[in-house]
Amino acid sequence: xxxxxGERDAAxxxxxxxxxxxxxxxLRLAYDQFGALVLTYCTRSLRDRxxxxxxxQETFLSAWRSRERFDPKRGAxxxxxxGIARFRVLxxxxxxxxxxxxxxxxxxxxxxDHQDSAEDHLxxxxxxxxxxxxxxxxxxxxxELAFYSDLTHAEIAAQLDLPLGTVKSDLRRGLETMRHELGxxxxxxxxxxxxxxxxxxxxxx
Amino acid sequence: MPDDPTTNELDELRRLGGAASVEPVExxxxxxxxxxxxxxxxxxxxxTVAAPDETRTASDDAVPPPPTSLAAVRDRRRSGWWLxxxxxxxxxxxxxxxxxxxxxxxxxxxxxxxLEQLGDSxxxxxxLIDDDGTLELRLATDGIENAxxxxxxxxxxxxxTQLVSLGPVRDDETYVLPSGLDPAAFPVVDxxxxxxxxxxxxxxxxVLRGQLTF
Numbered sequence: 530x531x532x533x534x535g536e537r538d539a540a541x542x543x544x545x546x547x548x549x550x551x552x553x554x555x556l557r558l559a560y561d562q563f564g565a566l567v568l569t570y571c572t573r574s575l576r577d578r579x580x581x582x583x584x585x586q587e588t589f590l591s592a593w594r595s596r597e598r599f600d601p602k603r604g605a606x607x608x609x610x611x612g613i614a615r616f617r618v619l620x621x622x623x624x625x626x627x628x629x630x631x632x633x634x635x636x637x638x639x640x641x642d643h644q645d646s647a648e649d650h651l652x653x654x655x656x657x658x659x660x661x662x663x664x665x666x667x668x669x670x671x672x673e674l675a676f677y678s679d680l681t682h683a684e685i686a687a688q689l690d691l692p693l694g695t696v697k698s699d700l701r702r703g704l705e706t707m708r709h710e711l712g713x714x715x716x717x718x719x720x721x722x723x724x725x726x727x728x729x730x731x732x733x734x
Numbered sequence: 735m736p737d738d739p740t741t742n743e744l745d746e747l748r749r750l751g752g753a754a755s756v757e758p759v760e761x762x763x764x765x766x767x768x769x770x771x772x773x774x775x776x777x778x779x780x781x782t783v784a785a786p787d788e789t790r791t792a793s794d795d796a797v798p799p800p801p802t803s804l805a806a807v808r809d810r811r812r813s814g815w816w817l818x819x820x821x822x823x824x825x826x827x828x829x830x831x832x833x834x835x836x837x838x839x840x841x842x843x844x845x846x847x848x849l850e851q852l853g854d855s856x857x858x859x860x861x862l863i864d865d866d867g868t869l870e871l872r873l874a875t876d877g878i879e880n881a882x883x884x885x886x887x888x889x890x891x892x893x894x895t896q897l898v899s900l901g902p903v904r905d906d907e908t909y910v911l912p913s914g915l916d917p918a919a920f921p922v923v924d925x926x927x928x929x930x931x932x933x934x935x936x937x938x939x940x941v942l943r944g945q946l947t948f
Contacts, residue, residue, distance in 0.1 A: 556772075556776065557769070557773075560764075560769055560772060564764040564768070564769075565761040565762060565763060565764060566761070568762040568763075568764050568768075569759065569760075569761050569762040572762045581762075582765070582768055582771075585764070585768060585772075586768070586771050586772050586775055589772045589776075590772065590775045590776060590779060591850060591852070593776050593779075594779065594850070594851050595848075595850045595851065598848050598850065613850070616894075616943070619893055619894050620894070623894060648893075650753065653753045653754075654753060654754055654755050654759070655759060657750055657753060657754040658754060658755065658758070658759040659759075661754070672747065675744060675747045675748065675751070676747060676748065676750065676751025676754060677751055677756065681744070682744065700743055700744070700747060701743060703747070704743055704746060704747055704750075707750055
């Protein structure tokens with residue numbers, strides 16, 4: 530483990546390794562490490578504490594049932610868990626609205642696209658925040674300055690009084706950490722959605 | 735220099751920054767009882783997963799002690815053995831068919847997914863095949879309970895609000911997609927349990943689900 534990675538990265542990797550090995554304690558370890566991430570995701574999305582707690586329970590239960598499906602080569606454990614939580618959240622939204630799956634309702638389409646995009650943005654936002662928090666303080670301040678400014682590498686180096694090479698390597702490692710935490714998913718620009726254009730017909734049974 | 739890799743890295747970081755929130759995230763702390771609930775649900779789940787073998791052997795004896803060896807397991811499950819073998823054979827044939835498909839140059843595997851179990855039983859794997867311009871879903875399932883109804887295959891959009899039925903689960907495991915349907919707009923493969931009530935809509939009772947990635 531590189532010295533630029535924080536303790537949380539090491540703990541995340543340890544949980545993923547135990548999970549892959551089929552360790553009996555893996556679920557508890559995963560819950561300790563990622564419970565807050567999943568609960569924050571569910572709470573922000575559902576805006577109801579009780580429903581969010583149900584959703585977290587369902588997410589960890591689903592994850593455990595499908596535990597052999599986690600493939601560390603395809604992404605980080607947190608991103609995999611939020612992928613499962615996303616479906617549980619959408620199921621919960623559907624239950625709350627008491628709407629059975631509509632067969633053809635174009636009015637819902639816009640709302641649904643918005644919702645879909647919001648869920649993806651929320652997941653990205655939380656995973657990025659978690660990845661940034663896991664960086665060591667120096668790397669974190671470099672990455673945060675790059676995030677929210679138009680500064681070049683040299684300007685960041687000057688502002689933080691760091692050697693240019695340090696800034697470049699901090700940014701590269703920070704980027705690698707975030708790419709890993711996001712599980713290789715494309716990052717959504719504001720106003721775009723992972724979901725593709727609405728279907729061109731053929732709805733319903 | 736636009737092609738400078740470090741400049742591209744800065745661009746990518748700024749996209750990440752744009753997706754991140756400026757405010758630090760206030761993480762929700764799980765309440766102490768949540769783990770107990772999860773543990774209980776997982777334990778109950780393990781019980782129900784273990785149960786079908788016992789019911790299938792239809793033993794009139796009291797609950798047998800836990801098996802201590804593989805031989806003991808085999809003895810207890812012998813009457814259900816051929817069922818498991820038949821199911822395994824179906825999977826081998828299905829897997830063989832998929833290997834054969836890959837060797838045909840006109841057939842392309844577009845996407846594949848292992849389905850997640852949402853109900854109490856069953857498993858499945860789906861592949862989207864482009865057979866010389868015709869899109870087909872190949873869906874191998876095993877162990878789905880169909881008491882008082884049947885299993886139906888659906889393609890659903892990623893927010894679960896629009897869906898297309900591909901019909902009841904078929905023995906040939908092949909489902910031709912309606913022509914003109916964009917599978918990327920309906921990436922979720924869903925298998926539902928449907929009651930025999932004549933209602934063509936999704937029952938809401940999904941037993942397997944997975945999302946194809948393109």
